[in-house]
Amino acid sequence: MKNLVTPTGLPAQPSPPHGATQAEGADRRTRDRVIERLGQGDATAGQLGIALGLKPAAIRRHLDALLSDNLVTCRDLRSRGRGRPSKLFSLTPAAREGLGGHLYDDLATSALRWISAQSGEAGVAAFAKAQVAELEERCEAALREAGDDPLARAEALANALTAEGYAANASVIASGGQLCQHHCPVAHVAAEFPQLCEAETQVISRLVGTHVQRLATIAHGDGVCTTHIPSLRPSVRTDHD
Numbered sequence: 001m002k003n004l005v006t007p008t009g010l011p012a013q014p015s016p017p018h019g020a021t022q023a024e025g026a027d028r029r030t031r032d033r034v035i036e037r038l039g040q041g042d043a044t045a046g047q048l049g050i051a052l053g054l055k056p057a058a059i060r061r062h063l064d065a066l067l068s069d070n071l072v073t074c075r076d077l078r079s080r081g082r083g084r085p086s087k088l089f090s091l092t093p094a095a096r097e098g099l100g101g102h103l104y105d106d107l108a109t110s111a112l113r114w115i116s117a118q119s120g121e122a123g124v125a126a127f128a129k130a131q132v133a134e135l136e137e138r139c140e141a142a143l144r145e146a147g148d149d150p151l152a153r154a155e156a157l158a159n160a161l162t163a164e165g166y167a168a169n170a171s172v173i174a175s176g177g178q179l180c181q182h183h184c185p186v187a188h189v190a191a192e193f194p195q196l197c198e199a200e201t202q203v204i205s206r207l208v209g210t211h212v213q214r215l216a217t218i219a220h221g222d223g224v225c226t227t228h229i230p231s232l233r234p235s236v237r238t239d240h241d
Contacts, residue, residue: 030054031062035071035095041165042090042183044077063089071095075182077169088167088182105188112193121195128199135164136203143207150210151177154229157207176231179204179212180224190219201227 030052037043037051049059066072073092076085115123142160146153154170154177161168167182190196197217204227205212212229216222 027062027065030058031066031071034059034062034066035091038072038089038091039096041162041185042088042167044086044088046086048089077182090167090183105186108186108189109192112189116193124193125195125199128193128195129202131196132199132203136207138164139203139207148209150208150229153208154179157204175228177229179208179227179229181218181227182224184218184225187218190217194219197225 033052034048037048043051045056045059045063048054048063049056052059054062063072063074067074070092071094072089074087074089077088112124112127115127119126139157139160142163143153143156146156151170151172158168158170158179161181165183165185168180169182170177170179172178184190186196197214197219201212201214208229210229212227214226215228216224216226218225
């Protein structure tokens with residue numbers, strides 16, 4: 001017997017036993033919708049509830065079920081407030097496989113291999129630059145009111161990238177600032193073609209207005225893409241220096 005799949009591409013759950021309520025079928029359909037939404041980018045429970053029109057208690061119940069089924073993971077999202085940090089939810093590899101994302105990844109990888117064979121690394125780099133050009137333009141528009149301070153621009157950029165599905169946040173550290181992206185739409189392709197990461201890093205540098213350094217990437221197996229933004233504050237000299 002062939003395995004049935006849901007509209008999201010995930011294996012269909014067995015038919016409910018005789019006497020099962022219609023609510024159980026509705027729950028499964030709602031959880032498919034949660035998975036579809038998370039396939040577009042990581043999100044908090046509040047963001048999911050708004051997107052799907054669900055009350056907080058309802059979205060928490062569905063997320064708990066998906067966590068139990070190992071289809072969703074969560075991690076704390078840093079907050080400047082004093083309350084509990086929000087939790088950011090993302091799909092597990094098993095859930096992403098079900099969404100069919102790797103089919104598109106395989107096609108993109110094949111296309112880049114062809115470009116590499118025809119035009120070498122320069123051709124791949126040119127393609128990567130073209131791919132991020134529109135993203136840079138949209139983010140640049142979002143940063144127009146951010147001022148000139150690189151750290152303030154990094155925070156505005158994080159908000160812009162989150163709107164693009166990157167689930168980003170910016171924070172201040174002792175040596176400057178840090179921009180973290182908790183989701184990468186092209187991670188599987190970038191694992192073979194790091195030019196995609198390099199082009200994105202150059203965009204971040206131009207948008208924040210200073211040199212930056214990539215410390216980690218999801219494409220290379222890290223949990224988060226982390227970009228360091230050095231502090232521009234001059235060191236203070238003392239009379240004893």
